[in-house]
Amino acid sequence: MRYLPLFIAAVLTGLISLPARADFHVFACEPEWTALARTFMPDAHFTTATSYLQDPHYIEARPSLIAAMSRADIAVCTGASLEAGWLPALLQRAGNTDIQPGQPGLFFAADHAQLFAPHDHVDRSMGDVHPEGNPHVHLSPDQLPNIAKALAERLGAMRPDNSADIFARYIKWRVNWNFHSANWQERAKALQGRSLVIQHTGFGYLLRWLGIDATMDLEPKPGLPPSASHLNQLLADPRLEDAAAILIASHQNQKPAQWLSAQTRKPILVLPGTVTDDSKTDTLAELISEIINRLESAMPEVANGSL
Amino acid sequence: MLNRIVPFTALSLALLTSGAGANELNPDVSLTLDGHYKQNDTVLSHREQGFGLGHTELSLSSPIDDLFSGRLTTVFEEHDGESEILIEEAYLQTNGLPLGLNVRAGRFLSQVGYLNGRHMHEDDFVERPAAYRALLGSHYYDTGLRLNALLPTPFYWQIGAEAFSGDQLSEGTEDIGVYTLNTRVGGDLSAAQSWQAGLSYLHNRQISVDEEDHGHDHDLDDEHGHDHSHGASYTGENLYIADVVWKWSPNGNTREQQFTLSAEYLYADDLNKFATSDDYHEGWYVSGVHQFAPQWSAGIRYGEVDLREAHGDHFHSQRLKETDVMLAWSRSHFSTLRLQYTHQSATGFSNADNTVALQYVVSLGAHGAHGY
Numbered sequence: 001m002r003y004l005p006l007f008i009a010a011v012l013t014g015l016i017s018l019p020a021r022a023d024f025h026v027f028a029c030e031p032e033w034t035a036l037a038r039t040f041m042p043d044a045h046f047t048t049a050t051s052y053l054q055d056p057h058y059i060e061a062r063p064s065l066i067a068a069m070s071r072a073d074i075a076v077c078t079g080a081s082l083e084a085g086w087l088p089a090l091l092q093r094a095g096n097t098d099i100q101p102g103q104p105g106l107f108f109a110a111d112h113a114q115l116f117a118p119h120d121h122v123d124r125s126m127g128d129v130h131p132e133g134n135p136h137v138h139l140s141p142d143q144l145p146n147i148a149k150a151l152a153e154r155l156g157a158m159r160p161d162n163s164a165d166i167f168a169r170y171i172k173w174r175v176n177w178n179f180h181s182a183n184w185q186e187r188a189k190a191l192q193g194r195s196l197v198i199q200h201t202g203f204g205y206l207l208r209w210l211g212i213d214a215t216m217d218l219e220p221k222p223g224l225p226p227s228a229s230h231l232n233q234l235l236a237d238p239r240l241e242d243a244a245a246i247l248i249a250s251h252q253n254q255k256p257a258q259w260l261s262a263q264t265r266k267p268i269l270v271l272p273g274t275v276t277d278d279s280k281t282d283t284l285a286e287l288i289s290e291i292i293n294r295l296e297s298a299m300p301e302v303a304n305g306s307l
Numbered sequence: 308m309l310n311r312i313v314p315f316t317a318l319s320l321a322l323l324t325s326g327a328g329a330n331e332l333n334p335d336v337s338l339t340l341d342g343h344y345k346q347n348d349t350v351l352s353h354r355e356q357g358f359g360l361g362h363t364e365l366s367l368s369s370p371i372d373d374l375f376s377g378r379l380t381t382v383f384e385e386h387d388g389e390s391e392i393l394i395e396e397a398y399l400q401t402n403g404l405p406l407g408l409n410v411r412a413g414r415f416l417s418q419v420g421y422l423n424g425r426h427m428h429e430d431d432f433v434e435r436p437a438a439y440r441a442l443l444g445s446h447y448y449d450t451g452l453r454l455n456a457l458l459p460t461p462f463y464w465q466i467g468a469e470a471f472s473g474d475q476l477s478e479g480t481e482d483i484g485v486y487t488l489n490t491r492v493g494g495d496l497s498a499a500q501s502w503q504a505g506l507s508y509l510h511n512r513q514i515s516v517d518e519e520d521h522g523h524d525h526d527l528d529d530e531h532g533h534d535h536s537h538g539a540s541y542t543g544e545n546l547y548i549a550d551v552v553w554k555w556s557p558n559g560n561t562r563e564q565q566f567t568l569s570a571e572y573l574y575a576d577d578l579n580k581f582a583t584s585d586d587y588h589e590g591w592y593v594s595g596v597h598q599f600a601p602q603w604s605a606g607i608r609y610g611e612v613d614l615r616e617a618h619g620d621h622f623h624s625q626r627l628k629e630t631d632v633m634l635a636w637s638r639s640h641f642s643t644l645r646l647q648y649t650h651q652s653a654t655g656f657s658n659a660d661n662t663v664a665l666q667y668v669v670s671l672g673a674h675g676a677h678g679y
Contacts, residue, residue, distance in 0.1 A: 050559075051498065051558070051559065053498075053558035053559070053560055054558060054559050054560040054561075054562070055560060055561075055562035055563075057562070058560075058561050058562035059559075059561065060501075060554070060561060060677070060679055061676065061677070061678055061679055062493070062495070062501045062503075062554075062679045063462075063463030063491075063492070063493025063494055063495075063501065063502075063503050063679060064462070064463060064493070064494045064495040064501065066457070066463050067457075067460070067461065067462055067463040067464075067494070070407055070457050070459075071459070084676065085640070085674075085676050085677070086676050086677075087676065088675070088676040089675075089676035089677060089678050090676075091402075091403075092376070092400075092402070093409075093457075093678070094403075094457065095401070095402070095403040095404065095407060095408070095409045095455075095457060096403055097403040097404065097405060098403075099403075100373065100402050100403050101370070102373060124639065124641055124671075127639070128639070128640070223639070223640075224638075224639060225600075225601040225602060251558075251560050251562070251563075252563075253563055253601075
């Protein structure tokens with residue numbers, strides 16, 4: 001019901017723009033949203049601003065992205081200030097009337113999720129903390145269905161002719177997700193209570209869902225690169241002994257993790273922080289399955305895991 | 308009335324949320340602090356020898372409604388013990404119009420060239436290239452109107468025109484003293500490489516018209532004391548700028564590493580009514596900056612400028628060659644410390660020198676997204 005005004009507005013703008021454009025352009029800030037939107041609208045054109053090899057906080061509003069944004073019908077982004085360093089400049093320079101804050105053409109996944117650790121008070125001495133909470137919500141098995149539903153509704157509203165197909169694909173996605181989710185839940189039992197050293201909170205939602213402790217961070221403050229003094233501090237942390245591995249994302253510099261690994265003989269797990277072009281990890285469900293596979297092989301002793 | 312029946316905890320919660328809501332209605336406040344120590348005085352410099360403050364900016368910006376956004380940037384400067392408050396930006400701008408159009412009105416930085424439209428605190432070196440300092444007063448801003456159009460091409464192609472009062476560049480009586488034309492194209496060469504190129508033209512109508520009354524404008528010595536931070540010291544009726552930028556990061560991951568190569572060429576002619584076709588200003592620079600780690604960058608820049616200084620009915624030639632080498636450390640995205648060595652060699656200037664400069668640039672509060 002609360003989407004009704006939005007729906008009507010979207011239908012009206014959709015009807016006006018329908019004859020002019022034969023196809024549908026989706027601009028995704030991160031590849032996970034391309035993967036999700038492609039599930040619902042496989043025939044649309046996609047531009048993805050970032051890849052799993054890039055830190056999504058630090059992208060530039062470069063000319064190719066401005067051109068793509070100006071052509072797009074919808075921009076699908078994470079929100080919660082993840083793209084604060086570049087998306088506002090991109091929106092302003094592209095000047096796309098449909099894709100502006102408050103318009104249906106700008107979809108923020110974080111608006112449809114409950115973020116972890118929102119802050120009432122934030123200042124810069126805390127590092128790059130997002131007042132809205134941890135924005136890396138795309139790996140949350142519980143939150144994704146909400147986001148996917150909202151995205152499917154939005155796309156359907158913008159393309160009413162295709163909305164039945166979009167809804168059918170969403171239902172199919174949802175069934176598949178539930179199936180996967182049950183499987184992950186089963187496998188989480190063996191991982192529960194284990195701990196990892198991480199670098200940034202990119203995998204935070206999934207690790208928490210799996211019951212893995214991930215409070216030891218190579219970053220001294222969120223968003224600051226690992227420093228020698230902080231790594232030494234970490235080395236003296238008594239909790240370090242229990243950590244099964246050091247988990248970092250593909251786009252991160254491996255040197256700090258390698259240093260800690262050399263000191264502690266703990267294995268390093270380098271995992272893509274989002275979907276990739278590889279067929280093993282090109283959807284979010286496959287990515288999460290793959291991450292769990294890798295975690296399982298990094299934490300082989302099953303029996304003593306749970307508390 | 309309502310308060311009495313709401314339990315205390317709920318009340319405080321309500322206050323908190325309403326407080327956050329009100330805060331979101333306030334404009335974003337952003338303050339830039341910029342200070343330096345400079346060993347020696349240099350030619351065409353806007354930074355004083357010794358300890359000094361640079362571009363201290365206080366900026367307020369916010370969406371006005373769904374159609375407009377607005378921004379005010381005031382700059383606090385001090386010259387020879389006198390404090391000045393300058394309005395560098397005070398504009399409203401559309402948030403998207405049909406046909407890829409974009410309008411900006413009020414006071415703003417002209418979009419000519421690559422550097423001019425950028426805020427000074429984004430710069431990679433302590434000062435702008437000599438050609439910018441001479442021909443644009445480091446950064447040319449003025450009061451006027453801009454119309455830009457993003458063309459519906461598969462690559463990035465923008466065209467734009469601006470009309471300005473022109474009084475910030477040189478004195479005059481024209482209502483519209485300056486107009487500019489600009490076009491910009493750009494794209495990606497691969498995931499790792501991107502580029503942009505631009506051509507700009509600036510027409511200064513106040514050069515030929517008012518020459519009799521304001522011939523002294525160009526006499527650097529007369530005006531130097533007061534005027535050196537705003538207007539350009541050297542002007543011409545026509546200014547042409549060509550710029551090109553190329554950026555490279557492994558896998559496009561600018562967080563870890565980025566190399567930026569930029570170059571600009573500036574040419575100004577019709578300097579005044581006495582100028583012959585041999586009298587023109589010309590300058591260029593090439594800059595390479597390598598951010599080799601998330602917090603570190605190093606850069607080198609070489610530039611030249613050939614100028615014609617007006618002396619009544621004739622000109623004196625001036626020439627400046629400048630090399631800058633810098634190393635910068637950024638603790639976070641919001642703080643930068645920079646060490647720079649500048650080598651100048653000049654003819655026609657008396658005070659060319661080499662200098663070491665140490666600079667900090669920090670930003671407090673909201674931090675607007677940067678352009679390319």
